[in-house]
Amino acid sequence: MADSAETRKLVYLVTGGCGFLGEHVVRMLLQREPRLYELRVFDLHLGPWLEELKTGPVQVTAIQGDVTQAHEVAAAVAGAHVVIHTAGLVDVFGRASPETIYEVNVQGTKNVIEACVQTGTRFLVYTSSMEVVGPNIKGHPFYRGNEDTPYEAIHRHPYPCSKAQAERLVLEANGRKVHGGLSLVTCALRPTGIYGEGHQIMRDFYHQGLRLGGRLFRAIPASVEHSRVYVGNVAWMHVLVAQELEQRAALMGGQVYFCYDESPYKSYEDFNMEFLGPCGLRLVDTRLLVPYWLLMLLATLNALLQWLLRPLLLYAPLLNPYTLAVANTTFTV
Numbered sequence: 001m002a003d004s005a006e007t008r009k010l011v012y013l014v015t016g017g018c019g020f021l022g023e024h025v026v027r028m029l030l031q032r033e034p035r036l037y038e039l040r041v042f043d044l045h046l047g048p049w050l051e052e053l054k055t056g057p058v059q060v061t062a063i064q065g066d067v068t069q070a071h072e073v074a075a076a077v078a079g080a081h082v083v084i085h086t087a088g089l090v091d092v093f094g095r096a097s098p099e100t101i102y103e104v105n106v107q108g109t110k111n112v113i114e115a116c117v118q119t120g121t122r123f124l125v126y127t128s129s130m131e132v133v134g135p136n137i138k139g140h141p142f143y144r145g146n147e148d149t150p151y152e153a154i155h156r157h158p159y160p161c162s163k164a165q166a167e168r169l170v171l172e173a174n175g176r177k178v179h180g181g182l183s184l185v186t187c188a189l190r191p192t193g194i195y196g197e198g199h200q201i202m203r204d205f206y207h208q209g210l211r212l213g214g215r216l217f218r219a220i221p222a223s224v225e226h227s228r229v230y231v232g233n234v235a236w237m238h239v240l241v242a243q244e245l246e247q248r249a250a251l252m253g254g255q256v257y258f259c260y261d262e263s264p265y266k267s268y269e270d271f272n273m274e275f276l277g278p279c280g281l282r283l284v285d286t287r288l289l290v291p292y293w294l295l296m297l298l299a300t301l302n303a304l305l306q307w308l309l310r311p312l313l314l315y316a317p318l319l320n321p322y323t324l325a326v327a328n329t330t331f332t333v
């Protein structure tokens, strides 16, 4: 029944479909959306793994494109029933300029919304981020919060600022008339720190540990708790929201939801050790050796070096004042 041609009618588009989260969304849709007829995977860089997906019952269309190019986005969106917009520039290390981050995250999202309006696509799911809320620059803890918890969301870093702007655009677009006269239904999901298969930062920590003789040095007190969420669950939540938006437009349209699961609340480093420990790494407690002021000094030094070296090379270590502040502030949903 599920595989018959009549039941397969829906066309989905996943932007950023070759990224860490996007790939999981793509695979999840193929497994869990029996009404899927065509799945369009739109990304700046297409992964070779897409080829193996082209042999199944669903037509998988790989589209190499750039969300900052309105015409490319419109061409990809035309005829899609649902857009899952995960494409984004995830950069808290200073690899890209603030302008580029805004161009991709904000202008790219504007282009997706306008493409939906112009072409008559009604359902848009946006991957926002917990960073839209916090941790804020004052380091206020957010402890077991939810969507209604009051929190002073103040940012300076381009990444959270751009995600906050893009999220607002998506939510404000809910109810806009699309081509054909029906209304656009939008919803934003705010994952906490995502982990799972393909997580690059986890790999970076692993390689750092190998370079340091199988050790990592604790920089963050174990008492600072972070929410983390498994990538498969984030993908599943995107699929569920996409499936429910039509039936529950009045309830879910224009809403934002945190995206979390039952992963344990732990410090960023302790959580990573759940995986890196069994891979042979050890977390060495250096709280007394590396006080916070020294870490801050190192982080500031890194930022200075990044700025000085920029004309010559890209110096973008994991530790900078922003990542230190985020890692050092409790944020649990």
Ligand SMILES: NC(=O)C1=CN([C@@H]2O[C@H](COP(=O)(O)OP(=O)(O)OC[C@H]3O[C@@H](n4cnc5c(N)ncnc54)[C@H](O)[C@@H]3O)[C@@H](O)[C@H]2O)C=CC1
Pocket (backbone or CB within 6 Å): 015, 016, 017, 018, 019, 020, 021, 022, 042, 043, 044, 045, 065, 066, 067, 068, 085, 086, 087, 088, 089, 090, 104, 108, 127, 128, 129, 130, 163, 190, 191, 192, 193, 194, 195
């Ligand atoms: N990694 C995390 O912990 C979290 C990520 N997010 C959000 O989830 C989304 C996906 O993030 P990840 O999978 O972690 O990042 P990623 O970098 O692995 O994936 C992003 C994808 O977007 C694509 N992309 C970037 N610029 C593009 C452009 N101009 N045009 C078309 N495609 C472009 C990239 O090629 C990449 O495949 C992002 O919107 C991010 O803000 C939200 C919360 C946490």
Ligand SMILES: C[C@@H](CO)CCC[C@@H](C)[C@H]1CC[C@H]2[C@@H]3[C@H](O)CC4=CC(=O)CC[C@]4(C)[C@H]3CC[C@]12C
Pocket (backbone or CB within 6 Å): 090, 092, 128, 129, 130, 131, 192, 193, 194, 201, 219, 220, 268, 269, 318, 319, 322, 323, 324, 326, 327
């Ligand atoms: C002080 C360092 C010494 O080991 C540890 C630095 C850890 C940081 C690289 C990470 C700590 C918290 C992470 C962020 C958090 O999980 C929330 C995020 C949400 C997003 O939308 C994108 C990724 C990130 C900003 C994530 C990035 C890496 C950290 C800052």
